[in-house]
Amino acid sequence: MRVGLIGAGTIGKYLLDELSGEDQDIRITSVFVRNLEKYQHLEKQYGVSLYTTVDDFLDSSIDVVVEAANVQAAKEVLPDIVSKKETVLISIGALAEETFFDEIVEIIKEKDHRIHLPSGAIGGLDLVENVTEAGVIDAVSLVTRKPAHTLLSEPTDETKVVFEGNAAEAIKQFPKNINVSIALALAGVGLRQTKVTLLADPNLDKNIHAIEVSGDFGTASFEIKNNPFPSNKNTSYLAAVSVLGTLKKLTKKINIG
Ligand SMILES: NC(=O)C1=CN([C@@H]2O[C@H](COP(=O)(O)OP(=O)(O)OC[C@H]3O[C@@H](n4cnc5c(N)ncnc54)[C@H](OP(=O)(O)O)[C@@H]3O)[C@@H](O)[C@H]2O)C=CC1
Numbered sequence: 001m002r003v004g005l006i007g008a009g010t011i012g013k014y015l016l017d018e019l020s021g022e023d024q025d026i027r028i029t030s031v032f033v034r035n036l037e038k039y040q041h042l043e044k045q046y047g048v049s050l051y052t053t054v055d056d057f058l059d060s061s062i063d064v065v066v067e068a069a070n071v072q073a074a075k076e077v078l079p080d081i082v083s084k085k086e087t088v089l090i091s092i093g094a095l096a097e098e099t100f101f102d103e104i105v106e107i108i109k110e111k112d113h114r115i116h117l118p119s120g121a122i123g124g125l126d127l128v129e130n131v132t133e134a135g136v137i138d139a140v141s142l143v144t145r146k147p148a149h150t151l152l153s154e155p156t157d158e159t160k161v162v163f164e165g166n167a168a169e170a171i172k173q174f175p176k177n178i179n180v181s182i183a184l185a186l187a188g189v190g191l192r193q194t195k196v197t198l199l200a201d202p203n204l205d206k207n208i209h210a211i212e213v214s215g216d217f218g219t220a221s222f223e224i225k226n227n228p229f230p231s232n233k234n235t236s237y238l239a240a241v242s243v244l245g246t247l248k249k250l251t252k253k254i255n256i257g
């Protein structure tokens with residue numbers, strides 16, 4: 001499977017490390033960047049071709065596109081991408097606006113393509129999706145704690161609640177920090193019904209996500225204590241790993257969950 005990558009930052013670089021080389025079943029061959037000079041070294045290092053226009057990138061010989069840029073960039077390119085390719089999207093916040101979401105769904109239905117949303121820095125989405133499809137879910141909440149300096153411009157001595165509300169509002173205010181809430185909302189009861197609390201904790205060096213789900217099926221609690229990616233304290237290691245996992249699942253004959 002030949003993969004086209006958008007964005008070569010923390011997650012993109014991790015994928016390049018894992019998925020380059022002639023002998024790989026899944027191999028990144030094309031990378032879309034906005035600054036050719038900054039990323040030129042990738043061509044030699046990983047044997048990939050770089051593109052600065054979406055059309056040329058999509059016309060290169062790739063089967064799947066992985067987006068690993070940011071919410072704004074994803075919104076700009078997603079309609080073109082999903083109309084031509086199978087897509088893995090990690091800036092899931094790009095799907096938070098209802099009209100844009102509907103537009104994307106219309107395109108993928110018409111083209112018979114799929115979009116794959118990795119579980120990112122959380123887990124348990126299979127359960128949430130199952131109980132939602134069966135109509136046996138009542139409520140979902142997410143409490144996210146992050147190191148204070150990754151959320152606040154000023155230092156603080158005590159834990160601060162920086163957001164309390166629903167997932168739709170959370171991603172508007174924190175597009176770089178709470179994509180997980182949109183994955184959870186799309187798997188479950190929707191953006192307005194998914195409760196989100198975001199805490200800035202000065203004594204933390206991990207991103208911690210606590211999910212509570214309840215309904216006729218029973219209750220479920222998940223707590224994920226993420227180590228930050230070594231080169232980027234804002235991004236959880238698991239987020240990068242989850243994109244790799246999603247790509248590997250695309251090639252598997254037995255699917256779990
Ligand atoms: N769903 C989840 O659980 C999680 C989602 N995320 C999301 O994943 C995404 C990637 O995260 P991460 O790798 O840490 O981010 P980084 O900031 O490390 O890297 C982003 C990369 O995208 C590139 N980029 C930005 N804008 C564009 C554009 N318009 N066109 C092409 N390339 C662009 C940047 O290039 P340049 O050098 O030119 O700026 C950079 O290479 C983010 O949206 C983040 O919020 C992260 C963690 C968890």
Ligand SMILES: O=C([O-])CC(=O)C(=O)O
Nearest residue numbers: 121177178179180207236
């Ligand atoms: O990495 C994390 O823990 C979560 C994150 O940034 C996001 O959801 O955008």
